Amino acid sequence: MHELGIMTGVMASAREAAEGAGAERLLGVTLSVGEMTEAIEDALHFAFEALCEGDSYFEGAQLTVNMIAPKSRCLECGNEFQHDRFHLFCPACDSFATELICGRELQIDSIEVDLPDDEEESGACPST
Ligand SMILES: [Zn+2]
Numbered sequence: 106m107h108e109l110g111i112m113t114g115v116m117a118s119a120r121e122a123a124e125g126a127g128a129e130r131l132l133g134v135t136l137s138v139g140e141m142t143e144a145i146e147d148a149l150h151f152a153f154e155a156l157c158e159g160d161s162y163f164e165g166a167q168l169t170v171n172m173i174a175p176k177s178r179c180l181e182c183g184n185e186f187q188h189d190r191f192h193l194f195c196p197a198c199d200s201f202a203t204e205l206i207c208g209r210e211l212q213i214d215s216i217e218v219d220l221p222d223d224e225e226e227s228g229a230c231p232s233t
Pocket of ligand 1 (some may be wrong): 180196
């Protein structure tokens with residue numbers, strides 16, 4: 106399952122960031138996922154829940170997924186257009202000579218953590 110592999114990597118990165126920040130627990134993860142990765146949003150949630158189960162560090166954590174629609178630029182006429190995973194041709198001139206501008210993203214936007222001692226500091230913090 107494609108999504109299980111993705112979420113395993115995402116959670117390892119999120120955990121590393123959370124532990125680096127001194128967090129005792131991870132409360133939430135927000136992801137941006139391009140549709141061209143072929144990841145299915147529901148399957149990402151399912152994989153996340155399966156991976157969280159039995160892991161006290163992630164217990165009760167929430168996953169937010171922002172799906173990003175693919176966008177390409179036509180190499181013939183310069184038109185930029187959104188499309189789905191299967192229709193990559195330019196709607197202006199029907200050319201198939203296009204390059205993908207976005208849609209292959211797979212990144213952690215933010216994580217929410219539970220920091221000990223200072224409740225004020227618990228909130229979204231960048232993963233980078
Ligand atoms: Zn075109």
